[in-house]
Amino acid sequence: MQPEFRNWSRRHCCAPAAWAHPSTDDEIVALVKAANDSGRTVKVVGAGHSFSAIAMTDGVLVSLDRMDRVVSVDVQRGLVRVQAGMRLRDFNRALAEHGLSLPIVGSIAEQSLGGLVATGTHGSSLRHGNLATLIVAMRLVSGTGEVVELPEGDPRLLGARVNLGALGIVTEVTLRVESMFAVAEESVPMGFEAALAAFPAFIRDHEYAKLWWLPHTDAALLFRGDRVTEPSNISAVQRWIDEHIVNAWVFPAVLWLGNKFPSLIPPLNRVTGAVYFQRRRTVGPPASVLGLAMPPRHFEAEWAVPLAHGAEALRRVRDLAEGLRVNFILEARVVRGDDNWLSPAYGRDTIQIGTYITNPADRAAFFAGAEAIFADYGGRAHWGKENTLSRAEAERLYPRFADFRDLVGVMDPRGTLRNAVLQRLLD
Ligand SMILES: Cc1cc2nc3c(=O)[nH]c(=O)nc-3n(C[C@H](O)[C@H](O)[C@H](O)COP(=O)(O)OP(=O)(O)OC[C@H]3O[C@@H](n4cnc5c(N)ncnc54)[C@H](O)[C@@H]3O)c2cc1C
Incomplete structure (x- = not known):
């Protein structure tokens, strides 16, 4: 029997049909394609620290805990490329070793980079946006199993920065950071x-x-x-x-x-x-x-x-x-x-x-x-916390929600990445 999954608050729980722990993009591509072939859904989970049911699934639950490395550091330009399974606390430590820091952080550092980006995790400052605003580039595996690069300036980044996990499995992100202060x-x-x-x-x-x-x-x-x-x-x-x-x-x-x-x-x-x-x-x-x-x-x-x-x-x-x-x-x-x-x-x-x-x-x-x-x-x-928003309400509250749905239609046309929360919001 597959182990069940509970979020940090223990209010939400699910019984995934299977767990996967890929360590490369190729393994993710293969498992997404296999899920498409067998009619299963796929959901990626970060640290499970969302209070809502946004990470729950009865399909294949994918953990990126084995994709937790810093890929490259450009101290001069203040750009760091990192795998999306890396936990924020490890990322903060790695930045400090290079004399770098995020300009803004939230209350805790247990989350994965992929998870905190997906839900719009934020700190508190009128001089900084939420952490997703620091993303300048991203790579993800779409719902059809294609590797999609979103380089700096790609207009799709506007939809991909806060993505609810609906567009694909994000495998790498490039973030803008600052010298340590x-x-x-x-x-x-x-x-x-x-x-x-x-x-x-x-x-x-x-x-x-x-x-x-x-x-x-x-x-x-x-x-x-x-x-x-x-x-x-x-x-x-x-x-x-x-x-x-x-x-x-x-x-x-x-x-x-x-x-x-x-x-x-x-x-x-x-x-x-x-x-x-x-x-x-x-x-x-x-x-x-x-x-x-x-x-x-x-x-x-x-x-x-x-x-x-x-x-x-x-x-x-x-x-x-x-x-x-x-x-x-x-x-x-x-x-x-x-x-x-x-x-x-x-x-x-x-x-x-x-x-x-x-x-x-x-x-x-x-x-x-x-x-x-x-x-x-x-x-x-806040997408990582309890809410009952419907699709109609989301369309009224987020002026570009229809554009996001269109992008989901391109990146995940069969709904392979859906779970109950995404169905409520998107279908
Ligand atoms: C004690 C506590 C304190 C918190 N403090 C703050 C705070 O200060 N500020 C704030 O804004 N929020 C805060 N949060 C909320 C938290 O930051 C978010 O819910 C965040 O998303 C959790 O990250 P995670 O890695 O656990 O994601 P999960 O909960 O595991 O997943 C959240 C969503 O992200 C998706 N996802 C995860 N990884 C990927 C990936 N690689 N590719 C695509 N999608 C992915 C999942 O599919 C899911 O839809 C707090 C939560 C807790 C428990």
Whole structure:
């Protein structure tokens, strides 16, 4: 029997008909052609860190864990070619060895390059787009088993950067990177309304900025980060404690207690806010300073709305959370607008509001209520997180969705790369 597959949050699970672990493009071509011949579907999985069912399949599940090498590094031009199965943490390490860094990173580095590109993974900065905007070239194996090169300037890259895994199995990407630099990030505690009032200046005046709020409290935390020339003050011991004690044992215990006795969630959140929402200043490489210690298992949905509606949407989601029992932070991050067809930041600077929870009793109500609120502002889904978007809604929200569907029709005419999520969106 084939082993089943579960995503990181363990909410989604599937029983693939078969697993494949190719190590070359030729092996991928062969397995896609074999799937076409036998009428099976193929789905590639990265690290399985998407919260939605986007990586689930009952066809052949392809892991690119054996395609995890840096292919070439051009320090002069700041271009790095890498196999798509490489994990971001390994990529960050390899870049640092060459004195290079990504200009923007998300909260964690467990994802594969192929996966984070496919879903529009982002950090928080109005000076940088999501990570897919760093892609200048790409190679993929299409749904018919052809190797397709998308070189720099190829117009199809606009559809291929955020691709949901629908166009092909991406085997290599070339990314634009920068010389290594240090970031100083400062966290500033304040009340919720004060944080909303200060946020526009934070995102305008600082290269990196984000906002956290703890439901059932007035505790918010604003972060601002800028490039500096100071030495790192990151403590390896503190990092170890955060990762192996606080996030591995203390937070999970607090969350477990709240899940078991939801009436305890407000006081537990108040204690967490008092202990954790403190002024701190951390200096070091972007991947270490802007990235977080791996958080405890939880569920996420996240929506991208135009910047101008951010404060109103946040207030409404706060009111929704106050009527429920929500035991995780609400997070607001910003992303510079881009021109990639399926990017949540397509055509507009964007605030991406993340709704997170572990309390199983209120998860569905929280996500459904938030989705309805964000819909009022033309909210676009984060493709790697829980959402119920239909094809009709996607066509309305993403102006180039029809072009994306056309490109899917060319790259995967038989629907060999489809799964249930892609059927819901594309068929
Ligand atoms: C704890 C945690 C923190 C997170 N933090 C952030 C954050 O800060 N910012 C943010 O934006 N997101 C964040 N995410 C979401 C995460 O970045 C995305 O869901 C990302 O897609 C996961 O990458 P993955 O390699 O696990 O992809 P998977 O979940 O395995 O796959 C996602 C999609 O990508 C496709 N795919 C994977 N590899 C390829 C390939 N080689 N070719 C074509 N398609 C491919 C899959 O078929 C699937 O459709 C977080 C997730 C977790 C669990």
